[in-house]
Structures are given as C-alpha cells and as structure tokens.
Amino acid sequence: TQLLEQSPQFLSIQEGENLTVYCNSSSVFSSLQWYRQEPGEGPVLLVTVVTGGEVKKLKRLTFQFGDARKDSSLHITAAQPGDTGLYLCAGNGIKAAGNKLTFGGGTRVLVKP
C-alpha cells in the first residue's frame, strides 16, 4: 500500500504570513494532485504535477513535485482568510488507473484576519 504523509496536520497563521504544507512518501508516484476542501463540501482540484522537479504557480500558491516523485509541497504567499480550508495531496501510482488515488491525511489551514 502506498502511503502519503502530510505535515503539519494543522496550521494557524495571521493574514499576510507565508505557509508551506508538505506531502511525503517512500513510494514513487506517477503524478500528484493537490485539492482544497471546505466544510460540508467535496474536495476541489487545485493542481496536478506529473514531472519530477516540476513547479507550478497558481496566483499566490506554488506547488512543487520532488525530483524523485516521492514528495510535494504547497507554498502560499501572503495568505488570506479565503485560503482557509483542508488541503489534501493525492498520488496516482505507477500504471494505476486514473482514479485510483491515494490521499494524504490532510492539513487544516486557518488564516486569521
């Protein structure tokens, strides 16, 4: 079984501060996705990374896929209260079906105004 560990589990910061969330595994994944989930709703995709070393930016969010495709990070610059939510990473194993994803345990982010 491929496992994804996210850290930290919970992060509370003030508006304007930066934060980084980590997603680590001992297994290689063909791709990694990051989702954000708000209370009472299903997760919504933020980004998909497929190439080792790849960096993608989405406004104030920067996503990186490790060179060995075993880890990923999400960095938020100048966080805003609207960034509050549960951030989930999800890995797709080598040769796995496109919807056979392994999710991390999630990082709950609270941005205080």
Added chain:
Amino acid sequence: NAGVTQTPKFQVLKTGQSMTLQCAQDMNHEYMSWYRQDPGMGLRLIHYSVGAGITDQGEVPNGYNVSRSTTEDFPLRLLSAAPSQTSVYFCASSQGLRPAGGPYEQYFGPGTRLTVT
C-alpha cells in the same frame, strides 16, 4: 450540468441494517469512485470503476458492494452496517488519464454523512 449528485445527504442506521448510497453524474465520465473520509485520515478509496460493467476494489472495500450498470450511476451498498462505517462518504467522477500524463480532475459530490448506532 448538475455535476456529481449524491443522496441522501444524511443518514442514521442501526447496526445490521443495509442501505444504498446513490451517486450520479451527468458529465459522461467513464471513471467513478467512492471514498470515505474520517477525521485526520484524509480520503480512503473504497471501490472504483473505469467504465460501465467494470469495478475494482480500493483500499478499504470490506463491507461495501458496488455495481456500474450505466455510465451515469455508481451506487454503494452497505450490506450490514457497523459502527465502524460511521463516516462521510464522497463519490467522484473523472475522465481518467490525460494523454500527457497524470489523471484528470476528479469532481466530487457534496457527500453523505452516515452514522451507524
């Protein structure tokens, strides 16, 4: 498009009862999945399907059955509910794998909150 719909939104069962969680999508997606979400454990894959008539087990399939007779519907059956099945259940659909690599976006339903007493 309604996207992915799930019914019911809330359900309380007694131990030993059976029920079916409904999931439907109107995006003509081939791939559909069922997940459960427990506090601090992210989402865990129960069963998934890569097309009508094709299903396979995920990480935590015990106690659950699925079938996929149409592209649109993917019901999840609890055969004999147990307190350990208390959870929030999410259905998702997607187009599968992108030609350039990596999966397409999974679209999630709003979830069903199930309590087994």
